[in-house]
Amino acid sequence: MDIKKVKRSEDYSAWYNNLVKYADLAEHSAVKGCMVIKPYGYAIWETMQAELDRRFKETGHVNAYFPLFIPKSFFSKEASHVDGFAKECAVVTHYRLKVDEDSREIVVDPEARLEEELIVRPTSETIIWNTYRDWIQSYRDLPILVNQWANVVRWEMRTRLFLRTAEFLWQEGHTAHATAEEAIEETRKMLDVYADFAENVLAVPVIKGVKTPNERFAGALDTYCIEGLMQDGKALQMGTSHFLGQNFAKAFDVKYVTRENKQEYVWATSWGVSTRLMGALIMSHSDDEGLVLPPRLAPIQVVIVPILKKGDANEAVLKKAEEYFFALKKAGIRVKLDDRDTQSPGFKFAEYELKGVPVRIAIGPRDVQNGALEVARRDTKEKQSMAETDLVHKIEHLLEQIQNNLFQRALDYRSEHITAVNSWEEFKDVLENKTGFVSAHWDGSTETELKIKEETKATIRCIPLNNPEEAGTCVYSGKPSTQRVLFAKAY
């Protein structure tokens, strides 16, 4: 397999691209910047969707669908919002093609020009708040707790599969509340939902925090985030939850009548995660042999490979393999029996390693005689012979173990890669040589933040929630500081 041509330790970026390709997760399309999500990659995304959607519904949210297109004028209504997105908008200007009479080529029909250009949504605050104006009259109409699963487009010049593409898939929650307190509570609640999902499904430990003003979502009063740390020591923003205040309510004139019969503007939140999570998943657990999937996300949790030999007792082996298959399937485990006779066991082993299947079971004629089977873990690559007694429970337990081990391994790595520094030299040294999060005092100014970024490419990933107060001096400016914040180079 060509994946092995590039080692993770040698060229992380090339290793990532190779893995995405050879594990059949995604590929570049003929449309610049847009990806094709291949069936195996999409199956993982579907599991993510199902796990997230269940959590959204358990916290009282419902799904809805709003238009793909946003009238250009809507953007201008919230000033910082248009600043944030204007430079990367796909713009629809015409609604018809025609055959050119001279060249006989298909051309855009100049007569079919739209009166007002439409933007392909980069995010839906504007069209949704324009809709909410009609949905909200009184406090009885609040809260509105709506989520949308959708595709969005942000025109990117430098793209990277899953991490940065012109079109990507995501969910965007847009909620409306009677008070600021309730909206802030919602913002934090959804951050907790994301953190729970990241840690317990993706097995990726995350730091919950708040962004600096400079890193805020365009139109937000506060942006909360979860930040993960990838194996190469770079951080990845994995989800954001925004407290939007009354900005969009004011821009779209959305008021409600309070219990006291007064008119007030409505309070808003929005929150989203995207197919970027596929990148986080890959870069948290995988290795030189390919993808490593946490069992809760794996489309195939267990694969059974019968070891068939010429002239051997193949029938008994196949029968036993089927018996295991049905027993595991019945227990709700996502199991696959690969009894193809066109490929060797060795080929199959490599294939399922590449695809990250957490547990592989192999059974040969001798195993059948012994009432045993060989079980291999993808995460540690350990193999063991296992008696078939109580097989289902043993496998269930093993899958739990793998899930926990992946999380613990990622957590250990991250713990080793949060480094408190107290001088500018140390800051640069850790960032370059040790990598990971650098915990340092910062004077709180955007000016310093931007200078540090310029000199080192490190950004402030977040101010962790419940950050302890600690008097100190800014690592860059020497000015007084009240707390440490987390810097890192990031995707």
Add this chain to the structure above:
Amino acid sequence: MDIKKVKRSEDYSAWYNNLVKYADLAEHSAVKGCMVIKPYGYAIWETMQAELDRRFKETGHVNAYFPLFIPKSFFSKEASHVDGFAKECAVVTHYRLKVDEDSREIVVDPEARLEEELIVRPTSETIIWNTYRDWIQSYRDLPILVNQWANVVRWEMRTRLFLRTAEFLWQEGHTAHATAEEAIEETRKMLDVYADFAENVLAVPVIKGVKTPNERFAGALDTYCIEGLMQDGKALQMGTSHFLGQNFAKAFDVKYVTRENKQEYVWATSWGVSTRLMGALIMSHSDDEGLVLPPRLAPIQVVIVPILKKGDANEAVLKKAEEYFFALKKAGIRVKLDDRDTQSPGFKFAEYELKGVPVRIAIGPRDVQNGALEVARRDTKEKQSMAETDLVHKIEHLLEQIQNNLFQRALDYRSEHITAVNSWEEFKDVLENKTGFVSAHWDGSTETELKIKEETKATIRCIPLNNPEEAGTCVYSGKPSTQRVLFAKAY
């Protein structure tokens, strides 16, 4: 409720629009032709998706995702395809907005013009077959059985919520096969999946048939369809499955090496259903009181309304209502307990009628004393007092009965509205006065088909599968004919 202002028998079209609005299913957006699917409507669509997706997976299909945008040049590669879609394409020409220096307004940046315009996908055959070229080398790579859930855009001037909108949601299956036989088998298999879904989930009887050449999908050799009949006697195409032959393989040069080591073009199918099915659902079962939902699709299958009175034994009533709620929920029934004290029972009854909830349970103090409850069916509006013994089984049985009754009622209506005619006068008379499907001899020419359409607005909905051979003369031209086909006015 304003829904009652318009009766179904008086103005079917206005009744439909009213129902979609007041049952909170969808509404027009600020973007011309695009709809907002509201949470209640979207919950029904989600159930449709889950039921369809399960059927697709059971028949061996996997999901994937392809780009929203299609390069303009791709369209030109399959001649009839571009003819079919060019007149209704949303075209992206630019990728950036900017602030105009004079007016300070947000304008399209003329410097950010795309080299080649991008079309927002109206359907994805071209981008997908361009991708398949890299996925398919040998017979071992076939078949490819891929489905995509996506939004698509076909610029429509006259729109109608769910039935005809510029943007709609759908699924599109795109499969690739080694032989024509296998592709035709797939085309028919998916037609059967659609028919099964329509009849057993939507409770809408459908006629399976094949389209005339004139009504074929742009680029298909054969288009199969399922056709339903709405309450106003108009037909609705509810799903199509296309045998595409080698047209797209040739247009995008997709060949494979056969077992015999020869190069052959690949055979294709595509098939789709859309949010249009929401229209079919509404127009098959609903009445002057509102929506009527078949239980298998209803987001709420049973609603429990406690009848609370001042000074009465409310606590016992609420306790009993909760007991029923948990018993039904535990059995997997989608049940809601509406114990709001801000609305009267009468208000709630009307609301759940409007929303089409199949079963309503009411419990008052006397019911509690008697160990009984009042059960109302949405489909027949019958009410009965029911002893609480064995409640869960009784309700499960009732939901089945309602599902079957809705299907049978729609089937009876349709059976009464397929009329065989033998003269042109009779044809026009039935079409105008009785409405429904008209079964008539047709000479097989597109010319006659178009003339009939021009004179009567009726189109050939399909040539039913397994249509009996029957010698006759064309009802319009008098020329010889070998079989009857189904005409109707249609949405």
